[in-house]
Amino acid sequence: MQGSKPRNNVSSPLLAFSWRDLAVTAGILLCAAGLCILLQTADTSDGFASPIFVLAVLLVSRFTTGYLFGLVAAVVGVVAINYIFTFPYWAINFTLSGYPLTFLTLLMVSVITSALTTKAKRQDRLLRENEKEKMRSDLLRSVSHDIRTPLTSIVGITSALLDGPSLSQQEQRELLEDARSEAQWLIRVVENLLSITRIGNDPAHISKEPEAAEEVLGETVRKFRKRFPQVQVKVEAPETLLFVPMDVILIEQVLSNLLENAVFHGKTTTQILLSVRQDGEKARFSVIDDGQGIEPALLPVLFDGAWRSQEAEHRGDGRRNMGLGLSVCQAIVKAHGGTMEATNLADGAEFSFCLPLS
Amino acid sequence: MNIREKILVVEDEKTISHFISTVLTSNGYEAMQARTGAEAQSMISSHCPDLIILDLGLPDMDGIELLRNLRTWSSLPVVVVSARSHERDKVEALDLGADDYLTKPFGTDELLARVRAAIRHTRTTSGNDEIAQKGTYTVGELTVDFNKHQALVRGENVKLTLSEFRIVALLAKYAGKVLTYDFIIKELWGPRASGDNQILRVNMANIRRKIEKNPAEPEYLFTEVGVGYRMAEGD
Numbered sequence: 001m002q003g004s005k006p007r008n009n010v011s012s013p014l015l016a017f018s019w020r021d022l023a024v025t026a027g028i029l030l031c032a033a034g035l036c037i038l039l040q041t042a043d044t045s046d047g048f049a050s051p052i053f054v055l056a057v058l059l060v061s062r063f064t065t066g067y068l069f070g071l072v073a074a075v076v077g078v079v080a081i082n083y084i085f086t087f088p089y090w091a092i093n094f095t096l097s098g099y100p101l102t103f104l105t106l107l108m109v110s111v112i113t114s115a116l117t118t119k120a121k122r123q124d125r126l127l128r129e130n131e132k133e134k135m136r137s138d139l140l141r142s143v144s145h146d147i148r149t150p151l152t153s154i155v156g157i158t159s160a161l162l163d164g165p166s167l168s169q170q171e172q173r174e175l176l177e178d179a180r181s182e183a184q185w186l187i188r189v190v191e192n193l194l195s196i197t198r199i200g201n202d203p204a205h206i207s208k209e210p211e212a213a214e215e216v217l218g219e220t221v222r223k224f225r226k227r228f229p230q231v232q233v234k235v236e237a238p239e240t241l242l243f244v245p246m247d248v249i250l251i252e253q254v255l256s257n258l259l260e261n262a263v264f265h266g267k268t269t270t271q272i273l274l275s276v277r278q279d280g281e282k283a284r285f286s287v288i289d290d291g292q293g294i295e296p297a298l299l300p301v302l303f304d305g306a307w308r309s310q311e312a313e314h315r316g317d318g319r320r321n322m323g324l325g326l327s328v329c330q331a332i333v334k335a336h337g338g339t340m341e342a343t344n345l346a347d348g349a350e351f352s353f354c355l356p357l358s
Numbered sequence: 359m360n361i362r363e364k365i366l367v368v369e370d371e372k373t374i375s376h377f378i379s380t381v382l383t384s385n386g387y388e389a390m391q392a393r394t395g396a397e398a399q400s401m402i403s404s405h406c407p408d409l410i411i412l413d414l415g416l417p418d419m420d421g422i423e424l425l426r427n428l429r430t431w432s433s434l435p436v437v438v439v440s441a442r443s444h445e446r447d448k449v450e451a452l453d454l455g456a457d458d459y460l461t462k463p464f465g466t467d468e469l470l471a472r473v474r475a476a477i478r479h480t481r482t483t484s485g486n487d488e489i490a491q492k493g494t495y496t497v498g499e500l501t502v503d504f505n506k507h508q509a510l511v512r513g514e515n516v517k518l519t520l521s522e523f524r525i526v527a528l529l530a531k532y533a534g535k536v537l538t539y540d541f542i543i544k545e546l547w548g549p550r551a552s553g554d555n556q557i558l559r560v561n562m563a564n565i566r567r568k569i570e571k572n573p574a575e576p577e578y579l580f581t582e583v584g585v586g587y588r589m590a591e592g593d
Contacts, residue, residue: 187463212559214566214574215581222580226465237574241563243556248583249445 021064025073028063032056032077036085049085050102053077057106061113065121070110078103146189146324150182157182184227188260192328195253199335206250206335210243213276213283220255221274228263236275244276244283244355250332251355257325258287258351266291266348279354282338286352293344302342303330329353362388363477366407368398368424369439370417374462378411381466382473395419402428409477412456414440414447422451429455435476439464445584452538452585459536459585475534475591488592495530497592500569500578502530509569516568521546522561526569526589529579534591536582562587 032052039048057077061070081102083092093099157179161172199206214237221233255274262272269291276285294302303326333340333353340353365387369375372393379389390405392398395416402410410428414421425436438451438459448459457476460468489495495502501510508515509526518526524546529537539555546558562581566573580588 210556211583212563212581214563215559216583217574218576219581219583221575235572235574239567241560243559252583 015068016066017068018065021069024063025060025069028056028060029073029076029080033080033084036080040085049081050105053081054106054109057110058113061110062117064114066118067111067114070114071107074106074110077106142324143189143193147186150185153182154179188257189324191253192257192324195250195328195332198247198250199331206247208245208247208336210245211248211251213237213242213244213285216244216246216248216251217255217274217276217285220252220259224256224259228260231263231269232271233259234271234273236273236277238277242276242278242283244357246336246355247332250335254329254332254353255285255287257329261325261351262287262289262291262349266293268292269348278357281357282354283357284352284354286350288345288348288350290348293349294342296344299342299344302326303340362386363408364388364390364405365409365411365473366390366392366398366401366405367411368392368395368416368421369411369413370394370415371413374413378469381469385470387473393417395421395424398424399427402432402434407434408480409473410434410436411460411473412436412438414438414444414451422447422454425451425454425456433480435480437472437476449538449540449585452536453540457535471534471591479532479535489531495533495592497533497578497590502526504530511569518565518568522565522568525558525561526565526579529587529589533589536586536588538586540586542586 032055035052036049039052054077057070057073060073061067064070079092082099084090086093157175161167161175167175217235217237221235224231224233259272259274262269266289269289271290273288274286275288276283278284330340333355336355338353338355340351342349342351344350365382367375367378367382367389369378369391370393375391375393379391382389390401390407392401395418398410398412398416401407412421412425416424421438425438428434428436433455435457436455438448438456439462440447440451440459441462448461452459457479458472460472489504493503493505495504499512501513502508503510504527507520507523507527509518509523510516525542528542528545539558540553543551543553543555543558562579563573566576566579569578570576578590580590582588
């Protein structure tokens with residue numbers, strides 16, 4: 001309730017003060033004055049002072065925020081022209097011909113330029129905000145789709161079990177297993193969303209610590225096996241212990257996304273090889289499956305997630321696409337300063353990513 | 359088992375509390391539920407439970423605070439429950455004296471395994487009947503011989519160094535329970551040892567190369583990512 005009250009005490013950005021802008025203003029005006037002094041030694045006519053200060057005021061208005069410094073520059077400019085750079089030197093002379101015109105010109109230049117600059121900046125910001133907003137709503141739309149489908153089945157299944165005519169034990173069991181796998185799918189979606197929030201707006205902010213690569217692989221696979229006991233996973237790690245700087249929770253998310261994708265999207269996957277090895281200054285993690293491979297048309301856009309919403313709408317099947325998981329993988333690896341790639345093999349697909357070792 | 363162990367479930371989400379209690383009851387425990395920290399504290403002193411399952415996110419107080427309070431006067435076993443992304447809370451809780459942890463979402467197998475291990479470790483001081491009686495601990499093909507300071511795989515001595523054996527022995531003594539890096543380091547190298555866990559990890563890598571078939575797929579010495587290590591439970 002309290003938050004909805006409009007705040008009146010926000011200082012107007014149009015007359016905002018900042019030390020950076022002050023420095024810019026002082027710098028430009030000093031340059032202009034310097035130039036005038038320089039020209040004065042070569043040329044005794046006073047004609048150059050006004051145009052130089054018009055330019056200076058224009059530059060100040062352009063490169064500072066709001067109106068304040070442009071106006072200050074205009075006033076300083078007028079005084080400087082009158083007092084220093086026109087005859088009589090070092091004296092104020094209000095009767096100077098054309099003086100009011102100079103003053104007016106400088107003020108107009110300042111106000112108009114500041115107005116244009118302010119407007120342009122505002123539009124830039126609006127554009128960026130719109131883009132962000134669009135990304136956010138795209139993500140929300142696709143996530144809602146991902147969530148609604150399994151929720152619908154869970155509600156359907158539980159209602160069937162509660163209200164339905166007597167089902168055989170076998171049927172009940174099958175329905176419950178479906179409900180459980182739908183719920184696990186939901187957990188996967190939520191964990192991915194949490195990973196996004198963990199990276200936050202500032203990828204440089206993730207906390208990396210050296211982790212033993214073989215331990216991360218071992219743990220991920222142990223959890224994976226509990227959920228997919230029918231899939232064979234082979235794990236390979238180098239003989240010498242390899243420490244890789246990472247946010248271990250996030251990298252575990254990447255690995256388990258890749259393993260689960262190998263099952264969900266490889267469709268016929270029965271074997272997975274998960275490996276890590278040192279590759280120069282990098283650690284290379286790889287997931288190879290013996291499934292049906294990646295649709296060639298998707299390969300170039302696989303990680304950006306842009307295709308996924310259309311895809312989902314076309315097929316009405318959010319479950320079969322791997323957009324969210326892969327874009328999260330990509331975001332996590334990028335935040336670690338690493339790279340990620342996908343290739344089709346003769347028999348299956350390989351997803352790999354590299355993390356820098358230092 | 360004539361007297362059923364009493365377990366207090368401290369969890370504010372009604373459905374989760376209900377599901378945990380149902381699983382516990384159907385597995386021969388007596389379950390009680392508390393929704394808030396205050397309620398939990400009064401139930402602890404009036405009902406004297408044998409184990410507490412404690413959610414760290416409570417409406418009225420931090421679960422960590424409750425644990426800290428409890429540990430000033432009681433050593434009754436506590437299994438904390440927390441979300442995946444809060445691994446620091448887990449480590450803090452374990453270092454404050456929690457006996458184990460469960461990460462949401464968890465399955466019934468995991469829940470029961472943690473409860474069993476935590477209750478067993480309070481019953482016998484050495485944490486394990488086999489160790490108390492025979493001076494050995496066996497899981498699968500691995501035997502840890504406490505008297506001879508040896509670890510045997512399929513009956514063969516795998517020749518661990520002294521530090522390596524002490525790590526294995528420590529984990530075996532608390533088999534089934536997670537031990538934090540800090541705890542292991544302090545037990546091995548004293549309270550003033552550096553908090554850096556790299557040396558421990560290198561030791562662990564060497565141990566696994568001697569004991570496990572594939573060090574990247576351990577059968578006996580599990581990693582709890584970001585927390586510590588856990589020895590597989592014997593049969």
